[in-house]
Amino acid sequence: MQNSGKRILIYDDEAFSALKESTQGIFIEKTDHQTPFLENLSLDLKEGDTCILFLSDDQLKITINEIKNTGCTIGFVSHPKSSNAINGFSLNKDPEKSFSEALESERAIEPDLLLCNDEIILNYFAVGEIMSFLSSNGNKANIFGKVKRFFQFAKKLKNIRASLFTFKVEDKDEFETAITDILVVQHGKNSMVSRILSEEKYSNNGLLYCFIFSPRSILQLIKAYFLKLFLGAEQKNQAFNFLGELKVSELKLSSNNEFSYDVDGLIKSTTELNFRIEKGVKIIPAKTVEFEESETKKVFKINNLPQGTVKKEVARKRLPWISHASTEEYKDLFTQLRENSRPSQNYVVLMTLSVILATLGIFANSSPVIIGAMILAPLMSPIISLSMGVLRQDRSLIKRSLITVVVGLFIGYLFAIILTFITPINNMNIEITSRIKPNIIDLGIAVISGAAGAYAHSREEIAKTLAGVAISVALVPPLAVSGIGIAWLNWEVFFGAFLLVITNLTGMVLAGALTFLFTGYSPFRLARKGVLISFFVVLSLSVPLGYGFFKVVQENQIIQSVNHKKINNIEIENVKVIGNKPLMMSLDLIVKEYPTEVEIENVKQKISKIIGEEVELEIGIRLRR
Numbered sequence: 001m002q003n004s005g006k007r008i009l010i011y012d013d014e015a016f017s018a019l020k021e022s023t024q025g026i027f028i029e030k031t032d033h034q035t036p037f038l039e040n041l042s043l044d045l046k047e048g049d050t051c052i053l054f055l056s057d058d059q060l061k062i063t064i065n066e067i068k069n070t071g072c073t074i075g076f077v078s079h080p081k082s083s084n085a086i087n088g089f090s091l092n093k094d095p096e097k098s099f100s101e102a103l104e105s106e107r108a109i110e111p112d113l114l115l116c117n118d119e120i121i122l123n124y125f126a127v128g129e130i131m132s133f134l135s136s137n138g139n140k141a142n143i144f145g146k147v148k149r150f151f152q153f154a155k156k157l158k159n160i161r162a163s164l165f166t167f168k169v170e171d172k173d174e175f176e177t178a179i180t181d182i183l184v185v186q187h188g189k190n191s192m193v194s195r196i197l198s199e200e201k202y203s204n205n206g207l208l209y210c211f212i213f214s215p216r217s218i219l220q221l222i223k224a225y226f227l228k229l230f231l232g233a234e235q236k237n238q239a240f241n242f243l244g245e246l247k248v249s250e251l252k253l254s255s256n257n258e259f260s261y262d263v264d265g266l267i268k269s270t271t272e273l274n275f276r277i278e279k280g281v282k283i284i285p286a287k288t289v290e291f292e293e294s295e296t297k298k299v300f301k302i303n304n305l306p307q308g309t310v311k312k313e314v315a316r317k318r319l320p321w322i323s324h325a326s327t328e329e330y331k332d333l334f335t336q337l338r339e340n341s342r343p344s345q346n347y348v349v350l351m352t353l354s355v356i357l358a359t360l361g362i363f364a365n366s367s368p369v370i371i372g373a374m375i376l377a378p379l380m381s382p383i384i385s386l387s388m389g390v391l392r393q394d395r396s397l398i399k400r401s402l403i404t405v406v407v408g409l410f411i412g413y414l415f416a417i418i419l420t421f422i423t424p425i426n427n428m429n430i431e432i433t434s435r436i437k438p439n440i441i442d443l444g445i446a447v448i449s450g451a452a453g454a455y456a457h458s459r460e461e462i463a464k465t466l467a468g469v470a471i472s473v474a475l476v477p478p479l480a481v482s483g484i485g486i487a488w489l490n491w492e493v494f495f496g497a498f499l500l501v502i503t504n505l506t507g508m509v510l511a512g513a514l515t516f517l518f519t520g521y522s523p524f525r526l527a528r529k530g531v532l533i534s535f536f537v538v539l540s541l542s543v544p545l546g547y548g549f550f551k552v553v554q555e556n557q558i559i560q561s562v563n564h565k566k567i568n569n570i571e572i573e574n575v576k577v578i579g580n581k582p583l584m585m586s587l588d589l590i591v592k593e594y595p596t597e598v599e600i601e602n603v604k605q606k607i608s609k610i611i612g613e614e615v616e617l618e619i620g621i622r623l624r625r
Contacts, residue, residue, distance in 0.1 A: 005072070006047030007103070009034040010041070010063060012055050016078055020105055023096050027077075029053070030103055037063065047071030050284075052102055054095065056081035057191070057264055060570030061120045068281045070112070077283040084123035084264040088186070090286045091450075092321075098286070105284045109206050113278045114186040115261055117270075121186065126262045126490055127165075127253075128181030129156045131213065132262035145396055157218050160319040163259065164311065166213075167302075168252035178311040180319060181213040182253070184275055191390040206277050207298060212244035214314065216306050216520065218321045233275070247299035253273040261332060333458065337388050340381035343399040345406045355412040359419045361581035363427040367507040370477055377476045381407050383505065384453045387512025390530035391522045405505070410481065416483025426488060433482045435495030438503055439548035443538070446507030453508065475504050503541050510534040558611055562587070567606045570595060571624075578618065583611070586618040593619060 009031040014025065016036075028034055031052060035043070037059050044124050045051070053063060057080050067074060076082075077089050078098045085091065092098040114121040126132040160180050168174040187209060206541040215221040220242060255274040261268055306314045354376035354422065382404035390399030478500040485494030497552030513534060517527050555577040562585070564573040571590035578584050589603065600619065 003483075005046060005050060006033055006160070007050045007052060008043065008045075009052045010037055010055065011035075011053075012037050012059060012079060012548060015056070015081070016054060018080075019095065026096065027052075027099060030099075037184045041555055043067055043407055043499065044071045044073065045072045049073070050075060052099065053078055054079060054099075057084045059462060060085055060122065061463050063173050064120055064281060065236070070280075073108045073282040073284060073460075074229065074428065075099075075105075077102065084340055088123035090289050102284050105287065108282050108284055110279055110282050111285075112186055112206060112208075113281055114184070114208055116184070116273055116275050119263065121184070121263055123185070125261065126182065126186040127261045128160075128179075128213070130160060131181035131183050132267075153615045156484050157221075158318075160218065160221075161317070162315045163257070163320065164255065165259075165313060167246075168256045168298060169246060169248050170250050172252045172300065174252075174625040175307075176213070176311065177214065177302070177305040178315040179212050179214045179244075183211040183213075184251070186277075186305050199334070206249055206276050207247045207252065207277075208249070210246040210248070211274075212246070212305060213242065215242040215319065216246065216314070218319055221319075232474050238261065241485065243301075243541070244306055245299055245301045247297075249277050249298075256576040267611075275284070286591065322520060322524075333521070337385040337457070338400075341385035341389075341397055341404055343382075343404040347378050347381070347404065348407070348411065348480075350376055351408045351411045352474055354378070355415045355480055355483075357414045358476045360485065362429075362477065362480055362484065363419075363423055363425050365431055367431070370431065373476050373480075378466065379405065379475050380453050382408065382458050383508050384512050387450065387454055387509050388516055388521065390509060390534055391516050393526060393530055409501070412479040413483045413486065416480045417487045421450070421488030422486045427455045428493070431477070432484065435478045435500055436485075436493050437548055438478075438496065438500035438545055439552050440545045441552075442541065443503055443507050443542065443545055444501055446504035447511040449504070450508030452513030453517045454512035455519065458516065458519045458521065473502065475508075478504070490549060499541075499544065503545060506534065506537050506541060510538050558583075558585075561610050562607055565610070566600065567603050569605055570599065572603070572607075573622075574620075582616055583613060584618065586620070588620040588622050590622050590624050592624050592625070607618075 007030070009027055011027070011034065013036040016027075018025075021488055035041070037055055039062060039365055041063060043051075045067065047070070051063075051067055051072055051077045052076040053060060055063060060076075060082060060083075065073065072416055074090050076085055076098065077088055078095050080084055082091075086093060093102060113126075116125055119251060130561060133223075162178040162180045164176055164178055165182070166176045185208070187204075213221075252274050253271070254269070258269050258271050261270070261273070305311075352374045357376060358370055358373035361367075363374060377449050382401045386401035386405065388394070389401055478497045482494055482497035485491065508533070513527065513531055515523065516522065517531065558577060559575045562572055565572045569592070571585055574586075574588045576586045578586050585607070589600075595603075604615065604617055607617070
């Protein structure tokens with residue numbers, strides 16, 4: 001560096017003595033004057049002089065405060081106890097190399113200097129255990145140190161608690177909010193956390209950076225960092241939707257209660273702090289640092305922070321693992337669910353039309369008509385209301401929802417029976433047979449449907465019709481088939497379809513309750529009883545459903561073992577199992593000429609031998625040309 005003034009080395013005596021003799025010799029040889037650190041350092045400094053500081057973080061703060069406004073330039077040398085200066089100014093960790101950079105650089109800038117209650121901040125200011133932990137220098141040389149630090153971090157997560165703080169920003173009105181952590185830095189590169197949240201380079205714009213954290217759950221906090229770290233910068237706005245951000249020149253932070261804070265690794269406590277940006281110090285930046293002399297606009301983003309009654313609810317307790325919606329936030333949803341739990345005129349009309357359409361579609365063996373009935377079905381609304389009632393142990397909501405569901409089922413049975421009596425069709429088709437043998441897969445469909453319905457209700461931006469389709473897919477057709485079974489006095493059809501109705505209903509209630517739980521509409525202590533009861537009901541139904549699934553697998557194995565077989569030049573195609581006890585199968589025989597009774601009997605015996613039991617066959621003959 002080409003300066004006309006003196007080069008003065010100010011050093012920590014203990015650390016300087018610990019250096020190698022060769023390094024000490026270089027420091028002495030290349031500076032004009034050397035002086036040990038004193039708290040009341042008295043130097044005759046002039047503009048153009050260069051002070052090379054080989055000091056700890058605490059010593060640096062004192063010395064910079066004395067040197068500022070003298071016009072001299074400051075260069076930094078890495079010190080064993082200057083981790084915050086190393087991070088804050090991106091110094092080379094090797095003392096000799098950082099010393100060489102300070103001497104050889106031809107750059108000198110006047111950076112922003114961040115002060116807290118007139119104390120210089122070299123690296124970061126943090127409120128909150130997590131932000132203090134993440135911002136502090138925790139790098140370890142070996143994997144065991146990193147593993148230990150991870151478990152320390154995980155242990156701190158369970159003790160996070162939000163507190164009320166008041167912020168006053170320049171000429172704006174002060175605002176109070178509940179926060180878990182605050183991070184204040186000079187620029188976006190100061191802290192590991194600020195580097196995650198800000199894509200800006202080293203800025204020199206006269207503004208401090210304040211990040212205000214108010215996550216609603218531990219999982220929300222973990223998810224945000226995961227999305228940011230692994231999915232990149234484009235995820236920042238979506239992931240950190242609990243973050244407030246300020247870029248201002250002055251900030252006042254206060255609380256009614258004394259709070260602890262961490263400034264460059266030193267823990268202190270107070271009730272009020274004032275931050276500001278100050279100029280007046282020239283420094284020699286590290287070789288890798290490129291400061292931006294930009295005119296960044298001030299930022300005042302607090303929309304994501306809790307306000308009103310929400311902030312007080314958030315500040316009452318420890319941060320939960322799963323987000324809990326506030327009373328204010330779920331007020332509109334509860335109003336809607338209570339309205340949906342009543343059997344309105346529209347509900348009765350739509351239920352009637354959907355069941356009539358579904359029944360006619362089943363008799364016509366028409367999937368498009370059945371899908372139309374699914375879209376019309378209004379059963380989704382009371383089922384989702386029932387899920388919330390079960391979750392929050394709301395007896396009135398449970399009672400009204402159950403009454404509405406029962407009304408819907410009664411309408412379904414009534415019109416399905418009436419239509420079956422007046423329709424001259426009494427043979428089963430694929431739309432009927434596919435709904436009288438429920439299995440565990442049908443329970444999975446019900447669970448996904450219930451989760452979709454509950455999630456759509458908890459998110460205003462999702463169209464409710466999507467959930468309506470998902471719910472009705474699992475309920476209206478088997479309800480109609482069950483009614484057809486009553487009219488035919490075919491109890492196999494009735495009980496099979498009725499089991500599917502009950503399975504889907506209980507599966508959707510359980511899935512809906514769990515979805516509301518995980519989206520934060522009830523603490524687990526309140527939801528535990530209802531969720532456990534629903535779980536055991538579904539578990540008890542899983543026994544016959546599991547047996548049904550076993551039968552489906554067994555039938556599929558039978559079909560696979562016979563289909564496409566060739567017996568004495570007779571090919572077997574389109575194999576289906578149509579009955580049990582005895583086993584009944586339908587199949588097509590592909591032949592060149594019509595087979596004799598002996599040939600058909602031979603096919604039957606071969607199939608019985610392959611399967612391992614006697615079978616009855618419903619045979620179709622197809623002649624091959």
